[in-house]
Amino acid sequence: MNQRRILVTAALPYANGPIHMGHLVEYIQTDIWVRFQKLRGHNCTFVCADDTHGTAIMISAKKAGISEEEWIEKIRQQHIESFNGFDIQFDNYGSTNSPENKELCHQFWTKLKEADIVIEKDVTQLYDCEAETYLADRFVHGTCPYCKSENQYGDNCDKCGHTYSPTDLIDPVSTLSGSTPEIRTAAHLFVQLEKFHDFLNEWTQDGNHLQKEVANYLKGHFLGEPLRDWDISRPGPYFGFEIPDSPNNFWYVWFDAPIGYIASTKQWCDKNNENFDEIWKNPETEIHHFIGKDITYFHTLFWPAMLKTAEFNLPTKVHIHGFLTVGGEKMSKTKGTFINADMYRKHLNPAWLRYYYASKLGSRLDDIDLNLDEFVNKINSDLIGKVINLASRTAKFMKGESLTAEYPDDGGLFEHAAKQGEQIAASYENCDYNSAMREIMLLADRANKYVEDNAPWTLKKDPDRKNELHQICTVSLNLFRQLVIYLSPVLPELAEQTGELLGQPVEHWDESQKPLLNITVNKFKHMMKRIDSQKVEDMIEESKVPDETEAPQFNDSSEPLEKEPLEAENCNFDEFMKIDLRVARVVEAKEVEESNKLLQLTLSLGGDNNFNVFAGIKGVYNPEDLLGKLVVCCANLEPRKMRFGVSEGMVLAAGAGGKEIYILNPDEGAKPGHRVH
RNA sequence: CGCGGGGUGGAGCAGCCCGGUAGCUCGCGAGGCUCAUAACCUCGAGGUCGCAGGUUCGAAUCCUGUCCCCGCCA
Numbered sequence: 001m002n003q004r005r006i007l008v009t010a011a012l013p014y015a016n017g018p019i020h021m022g023h024l025v026e027y028i029q030t031d032i033w034v035r036f037q038k039l040r041g042h043n044c045t046f047v048c049a050d051d052t053h054g055t056a057i058m059i060s061a062k063k064a065g066i067s068e069e070e071w072i073e074k075i076r077q078q079h080i081e082s083f084n085g086f087d088i089q090f091d092n093y094g095s096t097n098s099p100e101n102k103e104l105c106h107q108f109w110t111k112l113k114e115a116d117i118v119i120e121k122d123v124t125q126l127y128d129c130e131a132e133t134y135l136a137d138r139f140v141h142g143t144c145p146y147c148k149s150e151n152q153y154g155d156n157c158d159k160c161g162h163t164y165s166p167t168d169l170i171d172p173v174s175t176l177s178g179s180t181p182e183i184r185t186a187a188h189l190f191v192q193l194e195k196f197h198d199f200l201n202e203w204t205q206d207g208n209h210l211q212k213e214v215a216n217y218l219k220g221h222f223l224g225e226p227l228r229d230w231d232i233s234r235p236g237p238y239f240g241f242e243i244p245d246s247p248n249n250f251w252y253v254w255f256d257a258p259i260g261y262i263a264s265t266k267q268w269c270d271k272n273n274e275n276f277d278e279i280w281k282n283p284e285t286e287i288h289h290f291i292g293k294d295i296t297y298f299h300t301l302f303w304p305a306m307l308k309t310a311e312f313n314l315p316t317k318v319h320i321h322g323f324l325t326v327g328g329e330k331m332s333k334t335k336g337t338f339i340n341a342d343m344y345r346k347h348l349n350p351a352w353l354r355y356y357y358a359s360k361l362g363s364r365l366d367d368i369d370l371n372l373d374e375f376v377n378k379i380n381s382d383l384i385g386k387v388i389n390l391a392s393r394t395a396k397f398m399k400g401e402s403l404t405a406e407y408p409d410d411g412g413l414f415e416h417a418a419k420q421g422e423q424i425a426a427s428y429e430n431c432d433y434n435s436a437m438r439e440i441m442l443l444a445d446r447a448n449k450y451v452e453d454n455a456p457w458t459l460k461k462d463p464d465r466k467n468e469l470h471q472i473c474t475v476s477l478n479l480f481r482q483l484v485i486y487l488s489p490v491l492p493e494l495a496e497q498t499g500e501l502l503g504q505p506v507e508h509w510d511e512s513q514k515p516l517l518n519i520t521v522n523k524f525k526h527m528m529k530r531i532d533s534q535k536v537e538d539m540i541e542e543s544k545v546p547d548e549t550e551a552p553q554f555n556d557s558s559e560p561l562e563k564e565p566l567e568a569e570n571c572n573f574d575e576f577m578k579i580d581l582r583v584a585r586v587v588e589a590k591e592v593e594e595s596n597k598l599l600q601l602t603l604s605l606g607g608d609n610n611f612n613v614f615a616g617i618k619g620v621y622n623p624e625d626l627l628g629k630l631v632v633c634c635a636n637l638e639p640r641k642m643r644f645g646v647s648e649g650m651v652l653a654a655g656a657g658g659k660e661i662y663i664l665n666p667d668e669g670a671k672p673g674h675r676v677h
Numbered sequence: 678c679g680c681g682g683g684g685u686g687g688a689g690c691a692g693c694c695c696g697g698u699a700g701c702u703c704g705c706g707a708g709g710c711u712c713a714u715a716a717c718c719u720c721g722a723g724g725u726c727g728c729a730g731g732u733u734c735g736a737a738u739c740c741u742g743u744c745c746c747c748g749c750c751a
Contacts, residue, residue, distance in 0.1 A: 138750095155750085213681060217751060220680050293751045320751085360689095365751070366682075374689065377703060385716060393713035438691075438701075448717060457712035530714060 005278070005285040006044040008034050009261045011295060012051035012096065015075040016060055019082040019341040021353075022324040022331060025368060028357045029321060029431070030290040031088040035489035036428040039509045045279070047264040049094035050076045053240035054253035055136055059176060061239075068239045072097060082341040086350040087492050092268035096256050100270075101263035102241050105256050109244065111310040117195050123188040123231065126154075126166050126181035128174040134235060135166065135174055135181055142169030189246060190229035196305040197227055203304050203314065210300060211365060214320055218300055230302055258303045261289070262312065279313075286316040293320050293365050319431055322367035336544035347539040351491050352379045352531060358433040358490045372540075376533045382437075384530045386444040387483055388494075390451065394476040395501060395524035397456055397469060407478070407515045408471035413450055417443045417482050418513045424486050425509065433490070440486050447479040477502065478515040485512040497527045580636040581652070581676035583666050589623035599623055603633055603649065606673040611635075611648040621663065632664045632676055 010030040013023055030046070037044035052072040061071035072095065080093055094100070112118050126135045140154035145168045154166030166172060167183055174181045204210055204218050231252065233243060238250040262280055269276040279285050291299050299318050307314050326337035344353065356375050359382070360368045407414070420439055427436035451472070459469040481498055488495035488506050499505035501522050587610065588602035599621065601613045613633065634650040653663045666674070 214751080216681065217749080221749080221751085293748095296751060322748090322751085364682085367748080369689090371689080374703080378689095380714095381703070381716095384714065389713060389716060391713090393717080395713095397712075435691080441702075451712080452710080452718045455710085455712080457710095460712080526714070528714090530716095 004037070004042045004044075005282075006037055006042055006288065007265060007279050007285060008037075008044060008046045008288045009264075009290065010046075010048050011289075011291045012049050012257055012260050013079055014054075014056070015050040015052045015072040015079075015095075016056050017075075019079055020331070021326070021339045021341065021344060021370065024086060024341055024353065025324050025357055025361070026290055026292055026321060027083060027088045028086065028354050029319075029361055029433070031086075032354070032358060032433060032489045033288075033290070033319075033428070033431065035089070035492060036425075036509075039485075039489060039507075040425065041508060041510075045091045045265070045268060046089065047092045047094070047261065047268055048090050049092075049096055049098075049260045049264040050079055051253065051257045051260065052076075052095055052097040053238075053251075053256060055133060055139070055234075055238065058133070058237070058239045059131075069097070082345075085345045086341065086354065089492075092264050092271070094260065094264035094267050096253075096260035096263070098260075098263055098267070100266045101256060101260050104259050104263050104266065105241055105251060106244060108255075108259055108306060108310045109251075112191060112306070113245075115309050117192045117309070119190050119192060119229065120187050121190055121229070122185050124167055124183055124185045126172055126174070127184040128177055128179060128181045130177035130179045131174065133176070133237060134184070134186070135176070137166050139175050140166040140169060140172050140181065141175055142166075142172035145170055186235040187249075188231050188235075189233040189243065189249065190231050191302070191305070193227040193230050193301065193305060196301075196308070197223070199308060200227070200301055200304065204300055209315060209317055211320060211363065213365060214296060214300065214318075217296070222297065222301060227301070254298055254302070258298065258306070281311075281313065283313055285313060287313050289315050289318045291318060291320055293322055296320055319363075320365045321361070322365045324370060325367055326370045327372060328369055333543075333545050336540040336542075339539060339543045343539060343543055347535045347542075348531070349528065351493055351528065352383070354490050355379060355383055355437075355487075359437040361431065361433045362435070363431040372536050373533075376531045376536060380530045382441055382444075383491075383528060386441060386448060387480070387487070388527050390444065390447050390476060390480040390483070391498070391501065391527070392524060393451060394456055394473045394480075395521060397460055398473045398477065398521040399523050400520065401470065402520050403474040403477065403517055404467075404470050405518045407517060408475055410450065410475040410479075413446060413475065414478055414482065414515055417446075417479065421486065421509070421512050428489065436486070437490075440483055443479075443486075444483055447476065447483070450479070451476050473521075474515075474517070477521065481506075481516060482512045485509065494527060497525070501525075579634055581632055582635040583670045583672055583674040583676065584631055584633045584635070585672040586626045586629050586631060589626045591623055599626070601626065601651065603631070603651075604672050605635065606671065609673070612646065613649045613651055614647040615651045615653075617651075617653065617663070626663075629663075630666050630670060630672065632666060 008030060010027050013019060019027075027048075034044055034046040050072060052068075057068055057072060061068040064071055066074075076093075076095055083090065083093070126140055127133070128135050128139075135154070137154035141151050142154070143150050144152045145164055148170070152169070154169060154172070156164065172181055173179075200218075201223055204215050204223065210218075232255045233246065233249045234240070234252050236242070236248040236250055240250040240253060241256060243249045243251055265279055266276055268274065269279070280287075289299055299315075304314055324331065326332075326339070329335075329337070331338040344350070352375070356370070356378055357368070359378060420443060424436045424439050427433065427439065454472045456469055456472045456476070459465045459472065481502060484491075484495055484498040485506050495506040501524060502516060503519055503522060504516055582605055584603035584605055586601050587604045588600075590600050591598075598614045599617055601615055602610050603613055604610050632652040634652070651663060666676075
């Protein structure tokens, strides 16, 4: 096989917080791919770095009362430790705030200028005078200029969906200082991406550089119209690199971040005496980027354009994955499903997560779900019950004994599994780890059946059949080792342990093709524990934090009151008490066919005390949703004859009407029939 | 008709490109084994492959229509 020269990158984590389970999808996915390539004998280098520039870093450092440099170094160390804990093995882990990166940014910049695609334009932005910084969209809140919803972000409104510029916001507030920002104008530098349109059309659609759905997406969303100029500078103060020919302007973090891939490679080359140009300038070298779907367009439009201009290799492939959900939902701090890498490690074994992710990951950019029950189940049944069990049920019969000198007849099991190797390798290559894992487990099933059918435990009892026993165990342990080799990109530690058991380290994929013979089997040590689901629960429990963003803020709008001002005359106590308000249960609810507003409700005050009410809430509430609910009603309202029957009361609801109707619910504990005083 | 993805036994998925008796894992039921970390093996129940048409000797698979779900700071 020809040895391929491959450079692999994973996205640079932002130096603003710890690594969490969502990040790990990518780093585990990438690490598996890299380990696979290395196991196949290819010359593969895996680089990454911390992404360290930008306003958010400045703010965090300021809050922590330390310099930006101190801050990013601290975070970088944390990141490295988390990655180590998950067996994610970078060949180099750099930082975008490095001399190598600065130097490369200059190189790129020179080329962009030479290509005459940089222009200057004025940008009007909000400026926080207290924090002395321009405000990115997400650092401004205010009232939506379209629907007047309060407390909306600077770029679009949650409520009405309109997009706008932060300068359009009514009553803008800086989230940094709480002060009112002022509008300032500054010159920014832009790259005219449109000049690359033809090139990008071709690069994104041909050559298999992108997954098909990504190519389609780009075609429909960006490439269908002129590409907008890309703003790549920020006026100071800004933590980053100052642009050489544009004093007090800094490269935007997204300009220098991808260049960080190259800078990290450069660092690695310098440390290991490798030829840098062989990697980034020789088109024979494959460049593979692994990223999440959120940063697709930086990597599929700007980045290829920059590389082309600077005359570096273009990516061979950008592998894009989806997001992680936990239990089918977005990770949530309040629910304890926002789990940090270190928290996971405190409770659970990283190898389990590596296997679980592998069993879920395919080559497409679908989101993957971490279902905790499935997680426990899969690990216990696949890894412990099938794979490791194979060794633990046979190895101890062979402790200190030697495997046979010739490979016994196993009915073609080993050969079959060896043949499957190419299939499994193809799945790894294509990032279809899920199908690779499926294949491997199928092989594990066959192997276990072999042990079952040949019952070595019976042979063990008869000293005359020792030879037979050795044969059975030679087969079993070889089948086990074969599986471990196939799994080793996912489970490097298991491969190591197996190497120790059999006195022969796992070093190359092709070792799966030939049985190991005539070697002494060492004492079997437990290789992996099964998951105690209690530990998973403990982890969730400990991850729960009160969510600051969901903390009550009590900044209610005055709008409802303005719509319906306090105009009613005062009433005295007796007048108030004339109205008999009761808690009632909805025991029946149905739509009134002929009416477009009415639901017919049967309310119960307990016992047989039912009465009929028509409520104008059709279209707002579904009858089935109301069934069983407690409501507050006026029980002594004069019955009123309506077109559809007699209404004997009224259900209390708040709101302006139309779709804005909110039925009042009594607090927990109230019972049908209770009077409201 | 915005774009993309998807709807297959209780759950999660494969099969669809290249039509030919519907498969895997888990769960469930019965039995077996007892070497192994309550594991493993065998057998079984359970699906009109979203719905409706069409092509075909034959459709989960191809075509058309339709409904529903999800994502589109991919």
